[in-house]
Amino acid sequence: MSPKRASNLSLMFKWRDDNAWERARAGDKEEGFRLANELLLEPRLGDYHAANMHLLLTKSDHGPVAHGREAIRLYTRLINDTSVDHLITYLSKKLNQAQEWLEEAQEREATEKERWAGMTDEEIVDAKIAEALKVPVEEDHEGCEDEAGEGEADQGTVGRMRSLSIQQGQGKGRPKGRYDSGFQEP
Numbered sequence: 001m002s003p004k005r006a007s008n009l010s011l012m013f014k015w016r017d018d019n020a021w022e023r024a025r026a027g028d029k030e031e032g033f034r035l036a037n038e039l040l041l042e043p044r045l046g047d048y049h050a051a052n053m054h055l056l057l058t059k060s061d062h063g064p065v066a067h068g069r070e071a072i073r074l075y076t077r078l079i080n081d082t083s084v085d086h087l088i089t090y091l092s093k094k095l096n097q098a099q100e101w102l103e104e105a106q107e108r109e110a111t112e113k114e115r116w117a118g119m120t121d122e123e124i125v126d127a128k129i130a131e132a133l134k135v136p137v138e139e140d141h142e143g144c145e146d147e148a149g150e151g152e153a154d155q156g157t158v159g160r161m162r163s164l165s166i167q168q169g170q171g172k173g174r175p176k177g178r179y180d181s182g183f184q185e186p
Contacts, residue, residue, distance in 0.1 A: 013039070013049045020056060033060045047074045055094065058101040065109055068102030 016039050024032030036053040039045060051074035057067035075095040079088055116124045 009044060010046075013042070013045060017049045017052050020053065024056060024059070029059070033057060033062075047078055051075050051078065051094070051098075055098050055101065058098065058105050064105035065102065068098060068105050071098040072102060 016035065020032045020035035020039060022032075023029075023035060033056070036056045040050060040053050051071050054067040054071035054074065058064045058071060060067070072095060075091055075098055079091045079095065082088060082091070116127070119127070
């Protein structure tokens, strides 16, 4: 492979890495996580960008502990493979961030295990689906009036989801901490 081609590939991976982080920081976490998972499927992805994507996925709800451990493993390998002081310093900051986020992910995972204790897998899936469909009651839904302007709430998707939430007695808002951005790269 020519050096120019490798350089172009590296630039493309850098752009995709940056894009995933930017999306997550901007509040579109699911898109950032999707982009990170997509980048991890690239067969020629280097350890640095793979570590960055695993670090980002440590904030996701899907395997955050495994992603945190992989980020730590990759950053550690990168530190051991270089002798350039400023790179070691930079990678050490990333490693520390990965260790902090792994601890947070382990705490979240322990809390989730306690939350679902005693439930079957099917019950857990049903509960998670019901939780995902909740629309907090305290949110203002102005503009959901029908076209005739009679003041009745739109019975479209939002109206049905809100009604379901109220009927189930689950309209208490979003769980604390789950929607916090928390994306600060070291």
